[in-house]
Amino acid sequence: MDPTHGRQRRRRRGPIAALALTAAALLSGAGLASAGPGTPAAHAATGAAADCGQPDEPDFGPNVHIFDPSMSSETIQAQLDKDFEAQKDTQTAQFSSGRVAHLFKPGDYSVHDNVGYYTSVAGLGQNPDDVNINGDVTVDAFNDSDEGSALQNFWRSAENLAVKPSTGTERWAVSQAAPFRRMDVQGDLALYPASYGYASGGYLADTKVSGKAASISQQQWYTRDSALGSWDGGVWNMVFSGTSGAPANSFPDPPETTLDNTPVSRDVPYLYVDDSGKYQVFRPELRTNASGPSWANGPTPGDSLPIDQFRVVKPGDTAADINSSLAAGCNLFFTPGVYHLDQTLNVTNPDTVVLGVGYPTLIPDNGVDAMHVADADGVRVKGLLFDAGTTNSKSLLTVGEEGKHTDHAADPVSLQDVFFRVGGDIAGKATNSLVVNSDDTIVDHAWAWRADHGNDGTVGWTTNTADTGVVVNGDDVTATGLFVEHYQKFQVLWNGQRGKTIFFQNEMPYDVPDQGSWNSSPDTAGYAAYKVGDDVTSHEAWGLGSYCFFDTNPDVSSYHAFEVPQNDGVKLHSLLTVSLNHRGTITHVVNDAGDVTPDGTTPVNVPNYP
Template sequence: MPRRLGVLLLAALLSLLLGGVASAETDYTQSITQLDAGRAQISFTPVTPAAYVDVHYLVNGTGQQNVRMTNNSGTWQHTVSSLSSGTTLEYWFTYEKNGPQYDSPHYTYTQGSGTTSVAAPVFSPGGGTFATAQTVTLSVATAGAQIRYTVDGSTPTASSPLYSAPLSIAKTTTVKAIGVKSGLADSAVVTATYTIGLASATCPAQPDVPNFGSNVRIFDPSMSSASIQSQLDADFNALKDTQTAQFSNGRVAHLFKPGTYSVHDNVGYYTSVAGLGQNPGDVTINGDVTVDAFNASDAGNATQNFWRSAENLAINPSSGSDRWAVAQAAPFRRIDVRGGLQLYPASYGWASGGYVADTRVSGQAASVSQQQWYTRDSSLGSWSGGVWNMVFSGTTGAPPTTFPNPPETTLATTPVSRDVPYLYLDGSGKYRVFLPSLRTNASGPSWANGSTPGTSLPMSQFYVVKPGDTAASINNALASGCDLFFTPGVYHLNQTLNVTRANTVVLGIGYPTLVPDNGVDAMHVSDVDGVRLKGLLFDAGTVNSAALLTVGTQGSGTSHAGNPVSIQDVFFRIGGQLAGKATTSLVVNSNDTIIDHIWAWRADHGNAGTVGWTVNTADTGLLVNGANVIATGLFVEHYQKYEVVWNGQNGRTIFFQNEMPYDVPNQASWNSGVNGYAAYKVAPGVTSHEAWGLGSYCFFNTNPSVNAYHAFEVPNTAGVRFHSLATVSLNYQGTITHIINDTGAVTPSGTTPSNLVSYP
């Protein structure tokens, strides 16, 4: 956005470390699979887990490409596109093994030659935690192929046991399998771990009135307004400034017990404000909960008002309207605004939000200078405003669809939604976490007719994570059957957090920040029902992680439609605070997952030395392999390749906001067979996908001659449908030639959008 003008970005050509000692092929298995007429997938499975694997390849002997592969459950993969029958690939690998780096021999492959690989086996059920023994079925899509498997942790080969009947798994076991067939290359190795006997583990009793630590403020109506205001002001003054607080370690939560308060809470960075009632009306603020263009360094704009939230209370605004002038990662949820809601700064400067859900505004909600906004399952007195992309689903009082003039898109209902878990006090003064029920075709707030439907859990089932906890202590709590309640803080992880139990709740307040160290992934969630993740910030460490968060097992056919995983108010950052690196931020393998409000951001500004083309490296923000996944409120910015890759069938997205990377050094370093990379790519084999209200913007200020051929790349088939698309060249720094595929006009000068009502 123009918000980052003046930020010095480091730009250099991407370089890969080549060379090393020769490898032994006993170190790994490799294969290449023809996915369709134009694509082939290269796979590399090391015997010893590798910190990284690079593939180098030539197409018909020219144009060498060097690519960091994507780690999918131990198998590193990369898909080569734009091939034709007879195209020859020469490829080889560079990989890490216990520290040193090795080079493989060169291999060759001819597209369409029949030298393809067997499809990867599929497990049913997928790996996870189960109370009792499981019967596991393996299948493979390649006709006539066999499945070879192991249960001792070793890598299967063509001489491993032959799968002929379902496997009975009576104890914790890791199953690895490959598909084999004469004349074809073996499939990639697929792995699933079945943890037996812990699903019913009882969390050791935790306090029902826990110590939430020094970063959580708990206010009571018996306290004087002056004393509460003093604490609110002190926290705001410490966390308000764009220059000093934006990339600081400060984290805080303001929690209000049921009652009425006459205060004004200005909300700074990394601050969560929440009521502790079961319903919004249980806590009333006679005053304001405000975000504005607070600092001179913002020049009257609100485009850097990230990472702050308000939730679960009622506001009687002092001036008739509450102001929530925010950018990304700043949700406004479960709030009863008894008046108007101003989503723009008092200065009328730029703002780049934003997200509202499960909220009632009795007066007018006005966006004015907001560039884009998404409102879900809410009720508005009325709506005013629209710059580029305003989207509503399940919101009464929303304007009708008039895109692009004005640029408003409205769905009468939200197809699938589930409101966030939240902390509250019960009638006996004990803390509990409420779990709202799944909604289909929802309209209006979940609490509009009284209490939100759902169930609740006592805090005695939650391990309260506080600064000083380690990955080991957190994993021990998970293995013991506990849910997790993260308090505000920064948590460095030297091992992956493993969420394996169905229906686990991981809930954070005050932007708890998970930093993976030494190249580990931050969190893995097994392919199980009902896991709820809410209120977390994943911040990439300085050694590359393959993925920050992975949900489910790739290739699993298990349906979770009745009790899906939900990922809500979960944010990802590459660079800015640290010189972070992560190939992919979020990988979603579980079918039916709900992605509800994420911001995946490769930083375009930050602390000195943390931002640059070869500094904070990141390929992709969101990779979806699961079927029937829905994203409501999807924000993904500045990644270096395809920013969203959607491989699963029947995907849906309602609202997408994107900026392409600012710091592309030149066209040669940013090319996918056409100029640049699409911001949102639906894989060629997908036959059903639908999306509404999508905007992608370019600002190639490092080299304004850079061009993106298109912002959206999708199969040209009747089942893939897009509605209300916009592209913008910010201050005409570079261009986007088409909106989607070969359709749509080039971005005009200035900040005028190029619009497309529907595709195809």
């Protein structure tokens, strides 16, 4: 989207003129081998780790390209260019089946990796500086059809690399679902297109930037547990937690919200090659009140699992295939591909790792849910795209059991870089995308998207139906980097106690046909984007933005964007609403506070509530 709103350029029936902006499983194993202090106990039934039949260097399938520093730069560059040409085009690749991962073994490389759709770029060192790119890892407004904007630069990632940019500036001009994690940028970082066009990002974590990080035409951005030389820019909602070099807290002028630390966080699990050449998956430790990258003062604390305790899942594997391996105690490593599921994947054992690279996409068929995670300690789900099937699912991912409040504070479930899509590629349907019932769960970077554009016949008010993006019933749940858009009722419904959200980005549905189709009660127009349940007595959130673009019927309005119970324990900070191109209105920001959204794509700000 752009500050005028931006997704208008993505709508299939043509662009709306922009306003000016100043901006130059499954049954999975508890069978986990000890690899250091704090490693979870071995399989409860057998006392031994599962052997999942993987060699030290397994076959990751045709969509994973592994590069070695002994390979010539010309050979590596040829593969990178081939993949980019297949994945770059916004019109043809955005809703394609192509999936790819570029994995670099430890060493030095002189290459330029342009990153297209559904592409993951990652280093295979245990720390970012083990892999050095003397060149670039770039996302920009690549295509003529982009018209200089990065509004549709979704579904791509960079992780666990050191980059010394060829021009001194690394460019990562992205919108949603495009994480930039565990990166060491030895220079400046530009989070906007070279054209200074609009972008609707984004997410950065556990990263060091020696120079200046500049957002410029980015509408919103969240930076967690990082170290920046400096920061420049801010359109509507720039949020920082645990980040040195971040600007001072100054919302709304400029619109920057800064927390000294992140209350609870955990770096992502990741694949690496150890000193003997064997593949392992590293599991970082939990952090509380964190500040700065987890690897800033030495290796990230945590432990490792050998790859032989994982089933390497490849295209063609069925849900039954996967369940068979995981019933034996295996974890999951999903390789790039599209996976149709005729059974729900049930992750039941503590400390299971479900890790994906290259945007593996799980599509539930015949109305099943895609994945359920049991109310268990320490399950980690990272790097998956859940894509709703054409028969309605009750949920795409459910964590825990509603009403069961078990203390998982010492070893919570973590959901990281988990993305949800309803429509766009296919005419998907799902009542809810993500339901979190387990206490203490960490939701770290999620985009739940009911599509506003896509392939013909996949988008419409009665076509890609979905009530709610994220439902939180668990207590003490923390969300860091929450993006939820276009659902047909509440975008987020938070019923658990003592929840925390740091950064929220939302757009209400574009395609509401009339007011009568979209009232949360006879007396309340529309649905709040973020509703805290009426019985909640403790909740706190920072950096919350909600935008409307009622393009189908601009007479539609929502009474407020944020709805919370009125008590001293519920506190919201740095709130804003915007009517994009003044297509419809939001009457208040939170409850009855805040003015109606004005003409001119101008935000209405509420620094604190109450």
